[in-house]
Amino acid sequence: MELVNLAAFAILLGLAAAVSCPGASQRPGFTLGWVLYADALSALVVLLSAFVSLVCSIYAVGYFRHEERSGVLQEAEEWAAGLPSISCASTTPLCPSWFSPMMLVALANNLGILWVAVEGTTLASVFLVNVLRTRNLS
Secondary structure (H helix, E strand, O other): OHHHHHHHHHHHHHHHHHHHOHHHOOOOOEEEOOOEEEOHHHHHHHHHHHHHHHHHHHHHHHHHHHHHHHOHHHHHHHHOOOOOOOOHHHHHHHHHHHHHHHHHHHHEOOHHHHHHHHHHHHHHHHHHHOOOOOOOOO
């Protein structure tokens, strides 16, 4: 799953680079009806967000492997027994579920779509913050 996650973020970085390339379209921006719109600023935001997300996902592989080897994850699972918590294995699908609405925020062409995307980012963040629950961190 780590490899799939890294490959997905690398593909998204390539797509973001294609969107932000000045020669990608004849017009300064592109639209998809009333749903999406990309101008130069939103394309830059998408490109920078995709780059940061790829770098963070690369770092997360080593970070979570280190946490498993050092026993921090086992301590967190023992301490949080009976409490709702999320394992580190579930961060692989949670990271893209946080990244997707974040990209939609930058590309939204409708206030309703923008609001739904912001709320989606907030809901995904709630689950990602709850990954490590230990006595020191909770």
